Amino acid sequence: MSLLSTAIFVVHVAFLVQKFSYLLLPYGPAADIPPGRGPHLGPRADPSNVSLRLSNKKLTKIYERVDEGKDPLVIKPETVILNNEGKIFVLSENGSLVTVVDIQETDQPFISTAKAIEVAHLGTGRPLSGKFHQDGCLYFVDVIMGLARICLDGIMNSERIPHVELLASRVQLDDGSYSPINYADDVDVGPKTGHIYFTDASNARSDRDVRTGIYDIMYGSKVEGIRMNLSGRLLRYKPETGEVDVLITDLAFANGVAVDKDETYVLCVSTFDRAVFKYHLDGEKAGQVERLLDQFPGVLDGIDCSFQTGKCYVAIPSTVSAPLVALMKLPPFLSKLVRTLLLMLPRNATPAAEPFGGFAEIDPGASNSPASIIRVFQDPDGRDIDFITGVTEFGGKVYLGSLHGNFIGVYDLALIPSF
């Protein structure tokens, strides 16, 4: 080929790539990774620490007892929800709010079973997490729909028919324009004000797998991990006015949210920074954001704080694979190019997370004491529990949700270590 025809060919290809880039790159190209950001920063997991295995006698797994001829209800419970009385709820993959009752031990040590009852159907989306409010309603986030609530007292005393109210699917920005909430991920309720704090993980929308009809919410997070667009946000909804405002922007997949007992701050997880951020609601630093902790052995997901002990728990769904670390460490131009090419691959060609189960106990710190990671509990090859996405503390126990299992994990913090 002559130089001229090569040039014409290249121009044509460039034109076609640009014209059809929405097909190749529906979520846009990879972004530059600012210094100090990204999933490659942080320590590796210690493979010898098996503190979360069943053999350590502190983890119990609760499986559903499914009646013959019935379909199971506890399907990939991302986060376990407890009400004030300790009643257990999960949100199922097909949009059901399910309560888990009558827990019974089995012959196998640390394996229990329970009945699951559908309380309500929450709509056509994919609810991930929820929190009961002082007003008796369950506020929940649905990846597809946004922030919603259902007031269950109607079910309990049949005075009113419970229905789902969609509260926020977009947020008004300072310039007056509206920005859609594309991936509502986690929610917490302010114990003092009753305000709702919730995350919008990414601007990458999830869609249904056409074969199964199930929403593919994992792909959106994979896209964000590779693309690093930093479009995650922490948002706040005020029930009294219906307003939504933005508290934190530029998070690398905004995931778990937890408020402290005095509602002086909100913790928010940035999954692909492996970091917990703190937004000050009160005091001298009100309105400021601080990167609180980031030396975790993997990427992070849900977070929850105990109002009794002041300690918080953060889920570590997976470690970061060596190829991903290498990719992030390439020279910026090359890294961006390779990551953009990866985003063009068919979605089933994107690598799956290596099996790992873990969560960390953290001290969120105070004005006179620094924050710290106290303990890391892990099942390093995910043998007994894998891909923990939600942690909920209640009565000295941490309830563990997972997108890779159809059971609930319960870790008893109070038991004396057996090693």
Ligand SMILES: *[C@@H]1O[C@H](CO)[C@@H](O)[C@H](O)[C@H]1NC(C)=O
């Ligand atoms: C993130 O994605 C949005 C929408 O696709 C785009 O407008 C924005 O420029 C991207 N940001 C970066 C840092 O690439």
Ligand SMILES: *[C@@H]1O[C@H](CO)[C@@H](O)[C@H](O)[C@H]1NC(C)=O
């Ligand atoms: C949700 O799935 C379960 C199990 O497949 C099924 O029993 C239940 O009827 C479903 N609920 C709805 C509303 O689709």
Ligand SMILES: *[C@@H]1O[C@H](CO)[C@@H](O)[C@H](O)[C@H]1NC(C)=O
């Ligand atoms: C594993 O981690 C737990 C919690 O941090 C800690 O108590 C224990 O000593 C560690 N075990 C090993 C073998 O490192």
